[in-house]
Structures are given as structure tokens and as C-alpha cells.
Amino acid sequence: MELKLPAGVVSQVDVARVLRELNALTDFFVGAAARKSGTPMQPPRLTRTLTQLAQDNHFNLLEDSNRKELASVLNEVLGHAPLLHISFASEPSTKALETILVWMRANIHPQTLLQVGLQPNIAAGCVLRTPSKVFDLSMRSYLQKQESYLVELIAGAARG
Numbered sequence: 001m002e003l004k005l006p007a008g009v010v011s012q013v014d015v016a017r018v019l020r021e022l023n024a025l026t027d028f029f030v031g032a033a034a035r036k037s038g039t040p041m042q043p044p045r046l047t048r049t050l051t052q053l054a055q056d057n058h059f060n061l062l063e064d065s066n067r068k069e070l071a072s073v074l075n076e077v078l079g080h081a082p083l084l085h086i087s088f089a090s091e092p093s094t095k096a097l098e099t100i101l102v103w104m105r106a107n108i109h110p111q112t113l114l115q116v117g118l119q120p121n122i123a124a125g126c127v128l129r130t131p132s133k134v135f136d137l138s139m140r141s142y143l144q145k146q147e148s149y150l151v152e153l154i155a156g157a158a159r160g
Contacts, residue, residue, distance in 0.1 A: 002110060003073045004056045007098045008049040010114050012078060019074045021050050026067050081111040085129040087119040089138070 009015060024044050032041055046061070053059075057073075059066045084104070097116065104112040119127060122138035129135075143150070 003053075003077055005077070005105070005111055006049055006052045006056060007101060009053070010097060010101055011116070012081075012083065012113055014049070015074055015078050015081075015113065018047075018050050018053060019071060019078070021047060022061075022067060022071055022074070025050075025061060026064070026071075029064065077111050077113075081113050082109045082130075083113050083115060085115045085117065087117040087122065087127045087129075089118070089120055089122045089124055089126075091118065092116065 005015075009018065021044070025046070028041070028044055035041060050061075054061050054066075054070065057070070059070045061067060061070075086100070097114070101112070101114060104114075122136075122140050123143075124139035125137045125142070127134065127136050127138055
């Protein structure tokens with residue numbers, strides 16, 4: 001089954017968090033079945049991410065078989081989803097990450113996950129690493145490629 005991940009699930013950590021939440025819900029139902037009838041129990045609060053994930057993929061979290069299937073699919077995503085490392089000069093906004101992730105899931109793979117890092121030395125832009133290639137989209141890289149032209153401009157300005 002091809003699981004549609006919500007934009008709030010960005011990294012492997014997010015997938016693991018949803019999986020833990022799903023397991024806590026399963027534990028609640030197991031505990032509820034073992035308790036004496038009429039004993040009050042407080043169900044765990046579900047995050048919007050898990051709720052949206054279940055709705056988008058037509059899983060009923062009240063049914064044990066659906067929870068088991070969702071857990072199985074999430075474990076599959078953890079083990080096999082494409083993981084891209086992306087580094088920024090400063091912490092990216094949630095909206096910017098969401099935009100990047102939506103594009104990657106539409107154009108690369110629907111279950112693409114990101115590992116976000118910080119590299120202050122890139123100045124601006126980002127560096128994207130896949131298992132086989134590095135894409136340096138930073139301002140530092142751009143300026144290094146233009147070094148001879150910049151030297152020529154500065155020399156011309158100094159003479160003039």
C-alpha cells in the first residue's frame with residue numbers, strides 16, 4: 001500500500017513519533033479490554049498528524065486490524081522511504097519546509113522524508129544531499145563560481 005504522508009510528517013523522527021502514538025493507542029485498547037466494565041479510563045489524546053494520516057489513508061483507528069496495518073506500513077516507510085539531507089544557513093520556517101516537502105513528494109517520491117540540518121557557513125540557500133549526489137545551492141557556492149568575474153569587477157572599479 002502506498003501511504004500518503006501529511007505535510008507534518010517531515011523526517012524519520014516524525015514517522016517514529018506517529019508510530020509511538022499509534023502503539024500507545026493500541027495499548028489503551030488492550031488495557032480497556034482487560035479492565036472491569038464501567039471502570040473509567042482516559043484515552044490518549046491523538047495528534048492532528050495521526051488523525052490526518054488515518055483520514056487521508058482511510059484507516060479506522062478504532063479497529064485493531066486497521067491499527068496493525070497502519071503500523072506495518074509506517075514501519076515500511078521508516079525502512080524504505082527515500083531520505084534526503086538538506087542543510088540551511090539558519091533554521092527554515094515550517095512553511096518553507098512544507099513547500100519543499102510537498103514539491104519533493106509530488107515530483108520525486110510520495111513518501112520522501114527530509115533530514116534537516118544547519119550549516120551557517122553556506123550564507124544563504126541550501127545544500128541537498130542524496131545517497132549518490134550533492135547539490136550545493138548555496139550563495140557561497142554561487143559566489144565561488146563567480147570569483148574571477150568578481151575580481152575583475154573590483155579591479156575595474158579600483159582603477160576607475
